[in-house]
Amino acid sequence: MSVPTAAASPTGRAAGRPGRTASRRREAIAGLLFVLPTIVIFVVFKFIPIGGAGAMSLTQYRLNGDVTFLGAENYTRLFADPHFWQSLGVTLGYVCIFVPLIIVVSLVGALLLNRLVRASGVFRALLFVPYLSSFVLAGIIWKWIFAADGPLNAALDGVGLGPVPFLTGEAWLVLASLAMVAAWKGFGYSMLIFLAGLKAQPAEVHEAARIDGAGNWKSFWHITLPLLKPVVFFVLVIETIVGFQVFDTIYVMTGGGPARASYSLIYFLFDQGFRFFDFGYAAAIGIVLFAIVLILSLIQRRFFEGKDEQ
Amino acid sequence: MTRRHLRLAAVAAAGALALTACASNGASTAPAEDGEVSGEVTMWMYPVIKDEAASKEFWAGAEADFEEEHPGVDLTIELQPFAKRDEQISAALAANSGPDLALVTPDMAATYLNVGGVQPVGEAIDDPDVFYPSTIEAGTFDGEVYGVPIFQNIATNVVNTKVFADAGLEIPDTWDDVLEAAPVLAEQGIAVMDYAGTTEQTLNLSFYPFLWQAGGSVFTDDGTDVAFDSKEGVAALEFLVDLQEMGGLPADSATASITIEGSPWAAGKVGIHTNGLPAELAPLRAAVGGEGVEAALPFEDEIRATFGNPGLMALTSINKQQNREAAYAVLEFLSSKEFQTELSVASGNFSSRTDVPAPGEGADYETLEAALEYAIPGEPNPAARQVMAALAPYIQSALRGELSPEEALDQAADEARGILDRN
Structure with missing residues (x-):
């Protein structure tokens, strides 16, 4: 989905309607702020752990924190x-x-x-x-x-x-x-x-x-x-x-x-x-x-x- | 972004920081000004006192007594179930948010040591000579002590004498006696002995005593290879499988749990409860009407042997330097004569100290004390618990008739050798 913004509009239309562009930008920022908590939760609790597990899967990891890189050996x-x-x-x-x-x-x-x-x-x-x-x-x-x-x-x-x-x-x-x-x-x-x-x-x-x-x-x-x-x-x-x-x-x-x-x-x-x-x-x-x-x-x-x- | 948005963001950030600050309340505390030991210590204890209410009361009292002696230390004793103890402790250690102190067996201590999960506790033991040497040795690896012994456990046979009296049989003492009595009792729908084959049960209290009685061992002397697939191991598993086939074990032995309530023993359908612990004597007796139950020595085949281990209080990798002295103070308290005397009476276990008397009097305690002579504290190899987890399902397969004893032990040994190689 694309959100029209001044930066994405090379026609100069935005320059002609500064009030409307500013309003759209505010809407876009507000929308982003609304979804930000969900994005943060997903990144922190889903994507980072998946990435972490992926990285850990290439190592031998011990309880005391020692890590040895193994490459694809675990696989x-x-x-x-x-x-x-x-x-x-x-x-x-x-x-x-x-x-x-x-x-x-x-x-x-x-x-x-x-x-x-x-x-x-x-x-x-x-x-x-x-x-x-x-x-x-x-x-x-x-x-x-x-x-x-x-x-x-x-x-x-x-x-x-x-x-x-x-x-x-x-x-x-x-x-x-x-x-x-x-x-x-x-x-x-x-x-x-x-x-x-x-x-x-x-x-x-x-x-x-x-x-x-x-x-x-x-x-x-x-x-x-x-x-x-x-x-x-x-x-x-x-x-x-x-x-x-x-x-x-x-x-x-x-x-x-x-x-x-x-x-x-x-x-x-x-x-x-x-x-x-x-x-x-x-x-x-x-x-x-x-x-x-x-x-x-x-x-x-x-x-x-x-x-x-x- | 408007100023209002910025203000909101600033408030949210401040709130988040405040929450983070609250959440990161670690266990560290500043040393008390008067030089008194201070800190926070969490200890995981297990049902060594079988009665739940009595256990709660005892450990709450212990916590209060300790804190009265050491007002600067905040001790929290959390009571956990024995079931899946290994997994609970290791999951906590992996998450770096578990107990400072945890009750372990010698083989668990060896396993955790191998992965950096436990720390030395020698400094918490003032006088090692007050302990039975075997209890200290069981937790000593490479010259360092990794567990303070707080009691001694001993597993032995518990006999329903009425079953044998009614059948006109002597109480079996050797494997041959067991094999002789099994078909006679099976005709009456009674199993000569029970066996807890569930994978939740430690093999120290199921298969290993039979392996040791056959003259075998789990590991070779140098600990670099497994030895349970020897002819002695096969003989031990064959003994169990033969009994299963002739009705000498309850039908569900391959998966039987360790509970007494609702078990064949409670129904009067078992002659000997194997690997019974001192604390189980009373409930086992109560389950069959309160009479005609007595402790007996473990079986003898090539040798007479059973599992008997010190309960070791280990200092985990969770414990950090700032709480080290507080943890040592707890260990000293747990190893004191006064505390061990109280624990011994409450749990029915023997003390790890030579100056504490037996927990009770009478024939049962005489037998239990005699059984200590045949006690083997497990085989504390760093891979002991992993090998146990690998072996247990194969023993189940043999008891279920899916594999022969040789096949089961050969396959288990292959898997165990892979574990040893990786260790």
Whole structure:
């Protein structure tokens, strides 16, 4: 976006209208001042740490502050490390379960709320409550629920289906259990975004569809969902990033186990940094994760833009 | 920019500077005028006293007592959980905003020393001769002492005697006895012993005692290589895997946590709780009705061995020169006879001082005292904690039947050797 200013105008028009130019300059400065806090926050808390992590990833950094420049050694070591590939596989598996799950749950929640005529505010608040709790708290509660002698297994036992080793069984079951907890905890946020998208849809389009005889299902597939596409893209990107960053629930519920079945990329990073004190290597993992998420987001964006053009 | 804008900017800048000044309130304090030691010291303590309320009361009292003796020092004792202690301390050290003093094990001290996370504390020890020599030696590296011993821990077996009496079995004392009793008890749905396989548990209190009993060690004598993949290591893991297969361990041992409540022990389904600590005796007894529970010596195979370590209070790299004397004063207080006597009684642990009596009387304390003879304080290699983190998931894999004991230890050793190379 370009902002016309006197400096950017070589025609001399500005010189002919000094009052208007000064007013525009003041507006530009005021606008800049308004966004300045956000820019400062982004630079201080996002860009500088990313740059710092990038720099640290090229070094061996010790707790006492000693730094040795290693060049790309941390990266070559990382790509040859079987635990990196294993944790990447675990993370991808988790994302593949978590992202569709949370999108479906939030969309269903939003559709139901959108249909409510009375007390929608109360239900909206109730469904949003899990989002306000901490991942650690959610993890502790669900660890108890999933335990061999927990209430869920007691209920499953009652109907002859238990006990199920939710957090100690096969890798897919452990990841699915963790994804379920994260979806329960996080769906409120995406649900509100979907709800806002649904509320913004023009009522007359749905009305016309109803007059043309479209049922609920057809209306959803051919009108509601296509109109929601930008919102779905936004939620998809956000939740994919959340999925790749999974750590808290794993830390509390499984500790990366059993036998590294839930050893995600961030857990791998945490281990390298805070258990092995290999901060340069941990920073390299962080940078690679950043690159993966960035590339995935760009692919998703391109995919959705392509669909839009069609 | 108008004058109004400039004024606003100036006010904002002044406010920001004021906030920055508030935020940078460091721990430094000026020395008191009368020469009294002064400063601020933060200490991280862990639940060595198992009862939470009693622990809070004890440490609040200790803080008050110390500050009464040293009015110029502001001591803050923060109680932390044992779970993920390593990560908490290292994250704090990395952020340069953690405790001046932290309770560590000898192998943790060695690991932190390797990365510059701890500092010598020799100057805080007036008379090393009042301590059991082993407690000082455990925290001594290259001739420097890196931890003041404030108590001695000892892990040993805790037996539910009723289980064995009901089955008409002798209480197992050796691995052979355990393997003999296991199938008999398994028929009744009882595991002969438990094993906390969760990766949250230090291997010092799970796999390593069995490794030592088999005659093995984690590291070679010179500490340059790992040795747990030896035939002794394989024998130790095979012992556990064999027990798991014959029902001699609870079904979830590969991932079992260290909690007593809700555990197979509490349900009366375990004969021997392995690697029990003195402070756990009372809750273990209470969990099965208050009777028929006694401490026993650790198992014997090639040798009789267990984990027993001094609790070392380490001076971290967070502590700066201006608070050094204050931190030393806290260490002197913690190592005094009066304090260690009180801590010993409150925690049930033995003192690190030779002039403090055992924390209690009776058969349990006689056994615990006897077990001290077989105590190994871990293997304080600089890479000890990293190797432990690498090895633990492979032991889980073996107990889950995903890898054979040899495969598990071979793969773990490969990974551990990479860690040693980088160290």
